Amino acid sequence: MPVTIPKDLPAGEVLKQENIFFMTAERAIHQDIRPLKVAILNLMPNKMRTEEQFLRLLGNTALQVEITFLTTASYQSKNTPSSYLKAFYKTFDHVKEEHYDALIITGSPVETLAFEEVAYWQELETILRWADKHVFASLFVCWAAQAALYYYYGIGKQVLDKKLSGIYSHTVRDRNHPLVRGFDDVFWAPHSRHTTLDEARLAKHKEIQILATSKEAGVYLAASQNGRQVFVTGHSEYDERTLLDEYTRDIAAGADVQLPVNYFQGDDPEQEILVTWRGHANLLFNNWLNYHVYQNTPYHLEELD
Incomplete structure (x- = not known):
């Protein structure tokens, strides 16, 4: 089944070239099926690139997914x-009376700020509060994962001595959880952040289950016990060159950052980038949409109230 996107969205051309099946909203209304309604609050600076990254993963499933892009x-x-x-985007005021099967909130380059100092923090709090009754399942990525854990559970973040950037190995903590079904015992995923979570503090919250961790990168994947909140501290959606482009940007800005680790073959920037996370990324999003959204969301979304 395809992912449904707005007509003329530039990401459509990219998906077409990559043979990822999609359709416009105009065509989708003629399908005799209720698609999953997924809202994506895109907080990343390069919104077009982020659209492509998430649509690749959401479009590689057997489910029909209707996308609404949100901005602050x-x-x-x-x-x-x-x-x-x-x-191509809507704000919260446009959708506050709507109901969605799922909500994705992306990362954002504001992690060194206190949450309350972020320009749109109050608006994000409103959206998170709204999601409790208007969204069945939510997926929070990188900074959004930290923000949601802080908002819902009071779990703060910790500033790292240096930026965590690269591809890191992770270990599955609970092989029986549906979100990690089919995962290898050890898998790889990108990280790009200046802050981290305190695993010991997170583990004290019985409402949350830690599903995958990394010796170098810490907690990677966690979920609420009812499965309606999923927290991903890395960037499984990143494409091949994202870390390189971020590194180049940081160097140009005079930042003291290191070359992303486990990214180039032999950690040599003169060699090719080695993509080791694509399979895991697709499996993560397939599992989330299938087990956490599709198989549990009510057919009539108004029942969420």
Whole structure:
């Protein structure tokens, strides 16, 4: 089944070239099926690239998924034209009466700020509060995972001595959990952040189950016991060159950052990038959509109230 996206969204051309099946909303209304309604709150600076990354994963499932892109009203992106946002995005006011099967909130380059200092923090709190009754399942990525854990459970973040950047190995903690069904015992995933979570503190919250960890990168994957909240501290959605582009950007800005680890063959930047996380990324999103959303969400979303 395809992922349904807005007509003329530039990411559609990329998906077409990669043979990822999608359809426009106009065509989807003629399908005799109720698609999963998924909202994506895109907080990343390069919104077009982030769209492509998540749509690749959401479009590689057997389920029909209808996408609504959201942006903040309290903060105007400096990297995306307002005309583009007006054409393809909605703000919370446009959707606050709607119900969704799922919500994805992306990472954001604001992790060194205290949560309350983030320009759109109050708006994000409103969205998280709204999601409790209007969204069946939520997936929080990187900074959003830290923000949601702070909002819902009071779990703070810790600033790292240096930026964590690269591809890290992870170990599955509970092989029987549906979210990690089919995972290898050890798998790889990208990380790109300046902060981390205190695993010992997280483990004290019985409402949360830690599902995968890394010796170097810490907690990677966790979920609420009812499965309606999933927290991913890494960036499984990243494409091949994202870490390289971030590293180049940081160096140009004069930041003291190290070359992403386990990224180039032999850790040699003159060699090719070695993609080791693509299979895991697809499996993670397939499992989440199937076991945490599709098999449990009510057919009539209004029942969430």
